[in-house]
Amino acid sequence: MSPAPLDLHGIFPPLTTPFAADGSVDGRGLAANVEKYNGTGLAGYVVVGSTGESVYLREEEKLAVWETVRDAADAEKILIAGTGCEATADTIELTRRAAALGYHAALVRTPAYFRPQMSEAALERHFRSVADASPIPVLIYSVPQFTGLDVSASLVARLAEHPNISGLKESSGDVRLIGDILRLVPPDFQVLVGSASTLYPSLCLGAHGAVLAVACALPELCVALYESYCRGEHARARALQQQLLEPTAAVTSRYGIAGLKFALELRGYVGGPPRAPLLPLDDAARDELSRLFRGL
């Protein structure tokens, strides 16, 4: 097991999963979205992550989604599979499946149901077990707004010592934590942020890239911000960051995946409704999103 060194600089959208009228996965719509994304500067795709409604997909659906995206993606796009489950064994199993399908890395979120018992020791064992068994590099995924669990900078630093743990996606939006992590990990440990509203300041601190829900709807804007930063155009990066704030809030904390999927439609992608228990959007939300996303 000698995984290729990962380079995750750039912007990754966590792909949404479109559903057909009968509730099944709309593979055609998904492929159509990926084909459009192929023409942008996105670095690759996160497939079956939180935003892909992974918790609402059955195992066979996850496999089908991975295949669809793999087949539709341009060769140079990096493919990251969201493989985290509550059980360590299930996570390992899914990670192997994703690797077998050609995915380049596995994004493994913190198991969290038994929160009071998910000590640093428990999380450390979980990630090490998965990384030991995984044929592909593992990325830690911390998303406290969903899991209620933080991952400390020191835990990240310990896990970064594992040869098959190559990076993390940190979605709390806590820029101080990003700074702390970057201080403690080796320079080739890939630090991705999962919060578009703090993308620019995180890049300033040294983050390598980002996995951004809003990048599903506004890939060009996110890539432009990233590239401005890379070229040292701080004033432009700051201005683009300000432009991103409202649209980001709308498709994450305020309206969630239903909002994001509607924003996709406004931008010419296949959106559709989320699975229940997520509610469809009401008219007021649609109006607000139209105002925010049409004009851009």
Added chain:
Amino acid sequence: MSPAPLDLHGIFPPLTTPFAADGSVDGRGLAANVEKYNGTGLAGYVVVGSTGESVYLREEEKLAVWETVRDAADAEKILIAGTGCEATADTIELTRRAAALGYHAALVRTPAYFRPQMSEAALERHFRSVADASPIPVLIYSVPQFTGLDVSASLVARLAEHPNISGLKESSGDVRLIGDILRLVPPDFQVLVGSASTLYPSLCLGAHGAVLAVACALPELCVALYESYCRGEHARARALQQQLLEPTAAVTSRYGIAGLKFALELRGYVGGPPRAPLLPLDDAARDELSRLFRGL
């Protein structure tokens, strides 16, 4: 669809799921535990709930566990299946399976992964959808220590109007909330508490019964408290409540399911380790649990 009226007075243990050395479900051990429980005053069993490590069980394992317990349980024991999943559709599917296996009621926990979007409206639609589709009565299951989501008294009251939502298990330990709920629901709405450390005060307020992890290890003590209360023996009930405090804390917040399973072994039941990522107990925990559970 006219479900039989449920009467959930009494104490229900949320059965643990024993695992064999190879990690598979130990059906024989599970049946042995149920046979021992049959001889106690327990009112019935909750099967594949949080304490049964439902989030670590695959669907086929859940079905097997339900069959095993159904076959081992005495005829007068009430059988409650934990059928809650993140997706509404998956929850409905599992609930139908449990009903087909002869379960009397389904315990449906709040979906919670996309917490910021799990508004009261989203939760209400979820529970109504499940109840509409379920052949058996549905019980709402609120467990904020795991889900990070509260269920308000007013939401419970609204859901109690549905003819197929017959009760709830409220595990927050918030006695004020129990009082509020009891004030708002009809008298035949079955209010079960899921917190042994507030069992006696909850009964004083009118709770019908309880689903208690500690009852897996100490069924007689829990039943004795319940029966003392029923006979109006308040001083004895209060004393038994005090006796329960330390053992309860040890097998819930402090050591979780690993602790509970070890306590089962100390009391002559089949325990065993939990599934990863839950950690096995260390020696200090074993010593403390031995001190707390051997003497009783």
Added chain:
Amino acid sequence: MSPAPLDLHGIFPPLTTPFAADGSVDGRGLAANVEKYNGTGLAGYVVVGSTGESVYLREEEKLAVWETVRDAADAEKILIAGTGCEATADTIELTRRAAALGYHAALVRTPAYFRPQMSEAALERHFRSVADASPIPVLIYSVPQFTGLDVSASLVARLAEHPNISGLKESSGDVRLIGDILRLVPPDFQVLVGSASTLYPSLCLGAHGAVLAVACALPELCVALYESYCRGEHARARALQQQLLEPTAAVTSRYGIAGLKFALELRGYVGGPPRAPLLPLDDAARDELSRLFRGL
């Protein structure tokens, strides 16, 4: 220093502080309220507590309020002074003043501004310092809804060993914590709850009495609940508890002191507006409170 043994069984209102039109303390109105309360079964008065807007009173005003209440109170009423400040030295100074004015006990809230540094060790030293220096018994006052700080059962148990710390007022409404405290402290340690919505279950667990904001407006109802409990009339106590739930919520979490003061007016006491930054009530709140408090 050998303080008389305190017996705090019963119901204590934390007196509101009426203000005149010019914003000064309305001593006459305060005395009038106390004279009315003298005719009820209240066990005594808490003076200059949170509900007395102690954080908005200057030192000379606190002294004047203590004098006024002392002069107006019937001889058999127990007088408890709220003397807690952020600084230990200021708390000691105020406690001595209250003692000199004839107060029987001092209620000392947890200092909390520098929350991250208010460790159990810091709180323990604070309460021991105050108790060492106080001529009158000290009561610990924990009110997490305002301070953001919990006081653990084990800290209470350690402090209960101090000969001049005679009890606590616990206002979190956490009945489990009340049970834990009662399990750990000696039987003569006076446990008062500060939450009317959990009064009856707390009494069931062995609490000695209560300090209840709602008792300023509804002293008879609170005393009736307490006395029902003492006579073993559980059904009546439970019914009175249910009656208290809505009025209590309205004058605490929902509308706070402004709501309580308006409820006082509805019940024939002197109310008046709170000091800024507390807002006066709007009309909708007044209507709701009228509905809740007029009918009783």
Added chain:
Amino acid sequence: MSPAPLDLHGIFPPLTTPFAADGSVDGRGLAANVEKYNGTGLAGYVVVGSTGESVYLREEEKLAVWETVRDAADAEKILIAGTGCEATADTIELTRRAAALGYHAALVRTPAYFRPQMSEAALERHFRSVADASPIPVLIYSVPQFTGLDVSASLVARLAEHPNISGLKESSGDVRLIGDILRLVPPDFQVLVGSASTLYPSLCLGAHGAVLAVACALPELCVALYESYCRGEHARARALQQQLLEPTAAVTSRYGIAGLKFALELRGYVGGPPRAPLLPLDDAARDELSRLFRGL
């Protein structure tokens, strides 16, 4: 009332208050510290803020501290008085005193004791009342780690419309919030951050300056970071930011004011113990701080 336009670019230390052996304010030590600070690039001083232990100072002590610092400060240093109290009236009174002593601006923290009632409307009225009455510009001070209260970007934007509210100090460390505020306020509204661990990313987003506890001990380092940023030396600013992380954590969240005061001693300033209930440092903390602050 036409206050001079404030320009708060740069770094401000919130001065600590040294205490003599008898517990009284050590005015001489305070003056000595200010004289040393005069020789640095600090933009001015915040006097009697949280870090100055304002909650432990009596009113006459606050006035004396303000006088001492005013007399010791170089003429070009901007003087900001911490005047926030729980009561609006007390805050106005203190603000007038500070203005009379020659202070250039008043830093007014959110009142917070009655948190559930401190709605946006209550906070807005408080700040407007103070600003209406204040002879000098008012700065909003939000410090959720102590108050438990957030101030939203939209509330800041509304308050920024008041002609006498000239800026804010935002100490949460939430960089996303800083970005949101900067998007909504006019460019001359002075946005200061109160978190050294997010200084550089906040400057990138457009913050004007900072009030930093760690700047009491390490003024040169903080000023160097600020000036690097101003000169467009991003790599150097990022490196200095990394250098600041550990020392900052040590004198804020980890050891608080006791830690900061010891760090002052290590750097040749007058430190001394904090007032009780803050605990003095233990030896392990002193060792850690020595390691962190001696080497710099």
